Amino acid sequence: MKNLMLTLTVWVICFACITASAILTYNWCRDRGPDIQIYFKNAVGLVPEQSKIIYRGVQVGKVTDISLDQDSDDIIVTAKLTKHAVSLIGKDSKFWIVQPELGLDRVSNLSAIATGDFIEVEPVKGEFVNKFVGLEDMPVAHRLASGLRLIIKAKELAGINVDSPVLYHGLQIGEIDNITLTDDKRAIKIIVDIYKDYIDLVRKNSYFSNISGFRADLHLFGGSHIKLDSLRTLLKGGINLHTTNFSAPVAKVGTEFKLLSAEKALEMQEG
Numbered sequence: 001m002k003n004l005m006l007t008l009t010v011w012v013i014c015f016a017c018i019t020a021s022a023i024l025t026y027n028w029c030r031d032r033g034p035d036i037q038i039y040f041k042n043a044v045g046l047v048p049e050q051s052k053i054i055y056r057g058v059q060v061g062k063v064t065d066i067s068l069d070q071d072s073d074d075i076i077v078t079a080k081l082t083k084h085a086v087s088l089i090g091k092d093s094k095f096w097i098v099q100p101e102l103g104l105d106r107v108s109n110l111s112a113i114a115t116g117d118f119i120e121v122e123p124v125k126g127e128f129v130n131k132f133v134g135l136e137d138m139p140v141a142h143r144l145a146s147g148l149r150l151i152i153k154a155k156e157l158a159g160i161n162v163d164s165p166v167l168y169h170g171l172q173i174g175e176i177d178n179i180t181l182t183d184d185k186r187a188i189k190i191i192v193d194i195y196k197d198y199i200d201l202v203r204k205n206s207y208f209s210n211i212s213g214f215r216a217d218l219h220l221f222g223g224s225h226i227k228l229d230s231l232r233t234l235l236k237g238g239i240n241l242h243t244t245n246f247s248a249p250v251a252k253v254g255t256e257f258k259l260l261s262a263e264k265a266l267e268m269q270e271g
Contacts, residue, residue, distance in 0.1 A: 090126025159212030
């Protein structure tokens, strides 16, 4: 009797293990989607079987292999999508590598420090293909989604360029998207995009000033003043946001501001 009970117990355990393995195998096969290849110029930071493909914080794939394309010298990143991601990703979907950025005036993508570099996807539904050309950077439209677009009028540019940063206490909160003339051709119209996380910093009583590059106020008998801004603003120019009263309403899309000189902004702060 004891031998019979022992035999039954062993068979029950074996059956349970086989059943569990079958269920896990079924779920694994059910959730597996197709392989895709993404061509990048550089894939530093990506690791096969570790790096993920992320959409809105959810994993929709995993990098399985990284190789060199013999014809173009591009890097081929092979990845396995989840089955559920297939319906989202069409031929116009965009992929880019997310890495942490740590700088004196910009800190971003800190999640990549904990998870490791990953590929982010902006899915576009449509015909499915298995080859994509990866972007070198996050698309501007993705970064500025739900952001705040403003107009800043200036008498002169004085070192400001398209893609110049908009800073608040040294932190980049936006960038210049376009520069053109006003309708009457009497001033410069600067189109500024504020990132969505910093919209509430811009109030109707806020003002902007030019902080581009090197400025000097020299006097023959002393009292000279020389200021050198950060290397980034020296090379690309920049605009500073000043907000002193957060009880004022938040600025709306299309709100117009005037660009002040750094000296005028300093006078307003001291006043």
